[in-house]
Amino acid sequence: MVTSSALPLNSLSAVSPGGADSKQENVAPGDIAVGVVIGRASEYFDFFVYGIASVLVFPALFFPFASPLTGTLYAFALFALAFVVRPIGSLLSMAIQRRWGRSVKLTVALFLLGASTAGMAMLPGYATLGASAIWLLALFRVGQGLALGGSWDGLPSLLALNAPEHRRGWYAMLGQLGAPLGFFVASGLFAYLWTHLNSADFLSWGWRYPFFAAFSINVVALFARLRLVVTHEYERELQAHELEPCNEGELMRQQGHNVLIGAFASLSSYALFHIVTVFPLSWILLFAKQDVGDFLVVQVVGALLAAAAMPLSGLLADTFGRRRTLGAVAIAIGLFALVTPPLLKGGALGQDMFILVGFILLGLSYGQAAGTVTSNFLPQFRYTGAALTADLAWLLGAAFAPLVALGLSAEFGLISVSLYLLSGVAATLLALRVNRRLQTIKD
Template identity: 65%
Template sequence: MNPLLRPQQPPLPPQGFSGKPGNAVPDESGVAPGDIAVGVVVGRASEYFDFFVFGLACVLAFPSVYFPFAENRLVGTLYAFTVFALAFVVRPLGTLLGMAIQRRFGRSAKLMTAMLLLGTATAGMAFLPDFERLGFAAVVLLTLFRIIQGIALGATWDGLPSLLAINAPANRRGWYAMLGQLGAPLGFLIAASLFAYLWNNLSQEDFVEWGWRFPFYVAFAINVVATFARLRLVVTHEYESALQAHELEPSRVRDLVGTGQGQGTNIFIGAFAALASFALFHIVTVFPLSWIMLRTQESIGDFLQVQIVGALLAGVAMPLSGLIANRIGRRSTLGILAALIGVFGFTVPWLLDGGVVGQAAFVLMGFVLLGLSYGQSSGSVTSNFLPHFRYTGAALTSDVAWLIGAAFAPLVALGLSNRFGLLAVSFYLLSGTICTLLALRLNKTLAAARD
């Protein structure tokens, strides 16, 4: 019989599904949480590396390379930190742009576009001539590349963290939530190691002339590898089916906000619930390096090495946070650690002004707290979103948390500490603690009201 004349058979259900249409349940054997975790860690590590490379360059290179017209290095560093913050300001726009591309052309097209933009911006920074050669056009181009970097980062949201949280065993969700955050210490470890090696082995003239550019070349190469690694996961039939089964597809913001069921409110509750951790993020990574550079005579290379050890401790602390969260709950873990961050904040003046030993203690304790808290900061209230809003809600919650918690942290901390002393940093961290505790309390109250 001619195959073209055979009666059409109903399509088989997608691989990884079982049950009746409309009530499809993913087959957990089709998408293993461990496989999802690999994609999440690879993707996040490359993104964090890009951002830490820029953040460290803001302290070590950009004041001399792009802002030599500033009246002193402090002002030049503040200018650099202003450009640093722009990526976080435009990140929500990148998220919305990426979701629009995904709705029209598909997930793989969105991810390829985002990673192409991210790679282009990073390579552009690596090859950008300095202020002496281009004048203010160099500053304009640096700013433009940074904005493109932020838009690209927002557009890279692939839904895998949410899928990981859903597919994780109920009694191990704290552990799996932590895995995606491991990209942060890993990205900082690689970035700080590269800068420490270059700073310690090049003359100051060579470092400013070309040495600082090398980490940006490496970032571009890592982006290429990460792109193919993530595409290999995201575009497979099993992952597409699992994402669709859990309704992890982009929804329109007006639909999310206009439901009348508190879905828009969940974005801000989730962002503020993680605020203490996000506030600490740049206070122990980028800000202290600027303080050491500007206000002390300590060795920058030695301080970077201490920060590398701190990143290793944060990497160890994150799995511990997963174990703690499995035992007492993720929200309780966040609340306890937010309180500890507030207490830690009041040690800032004594430790950062306490010589080599005090500064090392600040970095190491800060990174441990960061590992414990940031390990559970992702999606702490994501379950509040209705299933078909969870993809968009989780992405925007993360964007808002970065914007209000971390974007301006180096700029504000350096500016306030220079004018009012390091005690200003203490109150900055305390404000994050208060916001986190209030948000967690409000979330608990609303959850009880819904029940």
């Protein structure tokens, strides 16, 4: 269902909260896309820096008393904390925005994200602080999660609404490009440091550099995004589309089912997200013979393939429909799940194929995963509904993926990874079918 607020951009030039006339300037979808990509790339860089460090650094630095496998599982448990508290961050940030405005909310969120990341970079290990080091790492991870929830600025929804009707899949893809770009930079940095430093230097100070870089990138991204969202043109467009916080209780009473459908509709993509980024690095380090530095380089190439696949996802979505495209790619992820065990057991060639094919599928699916059913929300609920839908999708699909995949594969074999991915595929196909039935009933 496309609501009446989903107007093309050229029809919004005369719209303002106060009913101003056509003297108002247009806001081009391309300009919105730039803001979305910049903001998401910086967030995902932070995201992946922590994820990679959870494999290469944290088990030895913060859990030296445990075996490498157990230490990595502990690190993945802390990794999940950010996704658990992310919905809380969204709710708190909505309250801040209602009281002090969007720019204050965004500033608080990104400074909290940067401060938490920089705090990790300066954190001594277990050998120095004992258990306090673990608690501080957990605290900083919670800070990252709260900040990620608060960084929602409404620009992806504005981009989707302002995009030409026949190119909405393409513009939806642009908002997702930050993920492979962030992973490309993060994995490239760690690959360089891992291969050019000895083990002692890497664990002592080398791993800290990407965290400091993440803080610097966040500062730049903050001002780039503020430059967009505080302008009169963007404020006018956001308000014209009613992209403002709503009462969360009223949202859940009237359209809570859309939050659930939206989260489950993209579950196959979110489940795949960490299965091809964070989990395989841990599996290679613990159970395979391939050099970690070489594997990181393969993941860098995979990130480029994902970025290249995303434009294709936009073309497919505009040709066949976003929901049909997401369903077809979910089926492809299911087939990929079936060959996961032989690929990861197939030596360096099989493991590299797992990464490259997996990243292509990730690009095709994740390119259309955000906002697939966002148009189901009434205009006044779309801003908050889109944020909570994404939070729930991350929590259900991605938060515990590395922990579950590594723990179960160590205990029961790689077939458990296949089952995990297949469960996400089943959830996606069921949610898309339910959504289609609901749309048919409404029509």
